[in-house]
Amino acid sequence: xxxxxxxxxxxxxxxxxxxxxxxxxxxxxxxxxxxxxxxxxxxxxxxxxxxxxxxxxxxxxxxxxxxxxxxxxxxxxxxxxxxxxxxxxxxxxxxxxxxxxxxxxxxxxxxxxxxxxxxxxxxxxxxx
Numbered sequence: 508x509x510x511x512x513x514x515x516x517x518x519x520x521x522x523x524x525x526x527x528x529x530x531x532x533x534x535x536x537x538x539x540x541x542x543x544x545x546x547x548x549x550x551x552x553x554x555x556x557x558x559x560x561x562x563x564x565x566x567x568x569x570x571x572x573x574x575x576x577x578x579x580x581x582x583x584x585x586x587x588x589x590x591x592x593x594x595x596x597x598x599x600x601x602x603x604x605x606x607x608x609x610x611x612x613x614x615x616x617x618x619x620x621x622x623x624x625x626x627x628x629x630x631x632x633x634x635x
Contacts, residue, residue, distance in 0.1 A: 536586060538564060538585050539585060539586035541608070542563055545562050546560065547562035547563075547585070549586075550584075550587050550622065551587035555617040555622075556616060558612065558613065559624075560612040561585060562610040562611070562632065565581045565582065565584075565603065565604065566584050567581065568604055568605055573593070573595060576596055577597065578593055578595050579593070579594045579597040580594075581603055589621075590615065590622040590623065590624055591618075591622065591623045591624070592629070593623060593624070593626070594625075602631045607631060609630065609631060610629065610630040611627040611628065611630075612627055612629075
């Protein structure tokens with residue numbers, strides 16, 4: 508499932524187009540463009556039981572026990588969809604905080620209808 512992107516417009520026409528677009532649409536489009544620049548797969552295109560590289564902004568970071576052990580969970584948004592990044596056995600990871608831009612790679616699985624990546628390799632990105 509892919510969504511058609513309107514062509515980028517410059518000049519006065521592009522300015523008025525951006526002005527008329529809701530802020531959330533503009534931010535989503537910018538996130539998708541940033542993810543594309545680093546070679547990441549759009550999260551909406553990621554299916555279960557395959558390895559993917561994704562990139563986006565962390566919306567939330569939560570400490571939630573799983574099976575009696577600590578687990579750090581972060582919701583990553585790339586403008587197309589969200590995926591939960593879960594680091595088992597971790598209470599905190601320096602730099603993993605809401606608003607941070609991250610590139611992550613790992614095996615995507617589905618859990619309760621949500622995309623999840625356990626113990627992904629990650630790279631903190633500049634920005635935000």
